[in-house]
Amino acid sequence: MIDLRLKVDPLPIVEPLVVRLLDQPVDNRTEHDAIILDIDGDRREYEYHGFSFTVYARPHESLDGDVLLVLPGQASAHRLIRANSNHNTFLVTEQCDQLCVMCSQPPKKYHFDLFDQLAIAASLAPRDAVIGISGGEPLLHKERLFQMLFAVSASRPDLRFHILTNAQHFEPQDAERLVALGSDRILWGVPLYSANPKTHDRIVGKEGAFASLERGLATLMRAGASVELRTVVLQQNWEDLIGVAEFIATRLGFISVWAIMQLERIGYGRMNWASSFKDTSADFEQAARAIDIVTARGLKAWLYNFPLCSVPQDYRGYAPSTISDWKRKYLDFCDGCGARETCGGFFQWYDHKEGFNGLGPI
């Protein structure tokens, strides 16, 4: 497992600090850079504005170009950007206005505003990086979020963002800002669980959510925004998948991709596993038909987080490796599997005893 937090010797700071770790000086040097002085086992000492800054990491792990967030008085730092990974995500808030049955990151009441620090961190990212933005619900802090997006877009036009949002908080007047940011720069990941408003509202735990989502999606469409529509398959919406496919075909022809996703067994997803997990290795039919429908309509469908051996052969081409490197594991029988190279495997917190029934090497 890859560490997203690193032990540090606490710094005498009163404000959160963003630091980029460098193994040697670079051309685009910034005031946020710390240059390595010494490595001794898992202890690495950096020079930062004349002070010593100590980080602990496994000996062979590269930290070159990584960006850390150090909070006052804390002995561990958040590894905001791993320079050699494509899976860097900023958790901008833990507040949320929905309470989804499968939530992997259950919401918290309080918000700690780190947008300024995150904007700095983004500006230190490697060239052409894609930065994920997640929550909670990032658009609960819409003005701060847009400020950050505009600031980073101005200083780093090469960066792109993948922002997960429930799309409850877009207003028609936001279209202008969305256009100004550019449709190529941001991919909005928006969940839709059912074309039946009641079912969707029940799954996300918020009455009227479907109606707000429709308005939000209409705004995104009018702004020409890029949208990845996301549907986690559950026992609760399994019979609605074809309805979602047809909803996409009639109303959401503008989306870039439809992601049909398997459940992540963490957070509420773990709590509700028995009543929510749909074993698609035993019954794939609704997902197959949903893919058949949108594909013939000329739209792209992908299966996210489906181990390849859980997918019938004709649909394996729709199942790319999507589980982030730091969350991924493989099972015993994966050792003998010819498809392991292209398979995304399982979430670290997947429990095979309660999981898919029909798996095995392919």
Next chain:
Amino acid sequence: MKASRVLQIVPLKFRPTDDGALLFADDAGGYFKADQDFLERYVDDSLTQSDHRFLDVNGHAFDGVGDLAYSGFEYRFASRLYSPAELDYVILVPTLRCNLSCGYCQVSRVNETTPGFDWNGETLQAVLRFLGGLSTKRIKIEFQGGEPLLRLDVIRHVQAFCRSKFDHCEFVICTNLQEVSPEAWAVLEEPHVFTSTSLDADRATHQAQRTKNAQKTSSFFDNFDAAVNRLGPNKISALPTINPTNPPPATAVIDTFVGYGIRSIYLRPVNHQGFARKRFDARSSASSWNRYHSSFIDALIDFNWDADAPLEEYYFTHCLRRVLRSGHNHHADLRNPNIIGYSYVVIDHDGKFYPTDEARMVSRVGQFDLSMGDVFSGIDRDKIDMLNSEALNNFHPDCVHCPYQAFCGVDLVDDLSRYGRIDLPKHLTDFCQRHTYIFDKIFSLIYSEDPKVGKSLAIWSGAPRFDSSFAKVHR
């Protein structure tokens, strides 16, 4: 019971089908089947709650302007309209000379030795200046003729210029493959060079229609064999031209193409232009063509049922996808509005610009002058823009009643070529008759319950299986 919710229903057009039902479709290409009773309720404004529910789910209704259903409909409608992109595709005719004299030659060729039908040095330089002024970074150049391999020197000049000027170049050489010199093979084998040729069904048909004698026929098939082996089936396309009054058996065409490993067959009827209109009775051939085409599609469906590698008829696949999808506008033969003279142009042997190859032929036989300037004095679109302003089916008094309008297009150059006018009632035109047939055929297959049909429709629509929900019937 009458509906309580106030839904707005989009306009529906309808057409009887062979099974006694009615096919309904809207302006954005949404469709379904229903019966006469539904039609009467629709006309009487007495739709039931169940009608409304169906129309809502199937995308034919909305609550208010700007809501998601409305916007989604708008998006589908707008995506079906063709909007020309920047000029990035140029068809070049460096010579009209040809070493074959096919009975239906579409382009009014001249004999191989006839002087005065080639680009001279000034024409070549003017063409290069024109290409040099384009803003695109990617260019597609298609060499036609005559036989363009007779002017390999021009091909090489243009290639060298384009490779120095554009980031990405693609060249298509439309050749009869009758005589291919070692130097010509070297050009055809280069990366990003594609070969397009004609292969009329089988040896006998090809000889009867094109090569005339056994020796020339052998030269062609030897070269074609060599081309498939040296270039690979992905770098070569072969179009069979079909004479609808005396067509080859579908199985003969299929066997030939399968033998060469070519999986996409683009059947072309003899084109009623150039010399073809003098020799063939092509003015009223639509019905015989449609019959043949329909039987060919049925033969493909039979073939695909147990074939390891399936086949398609290119244009049928295109039309099927235009039924199912919005924004499927890449084929120049079927667009609405069909704006010509912008995203691609033809430069003839004398340096004149034409909006399409067909416009060049219409002009060549003296019906109309559809040229639009020349490479020496520049593009002049005045005349073509007059034609463009009529090249739209959305408001055409015949097309507005047709459920196929959203899938279909217009071809005014074809109308001019055949009838000398663009205002013939649409149903009397070859274009309308051929496309009405093809969409009738498509819907008869979409609503078929034959698993063989389903298998081919899946392949042609690009999906693993063809879903039954595409054959909605509202009762």
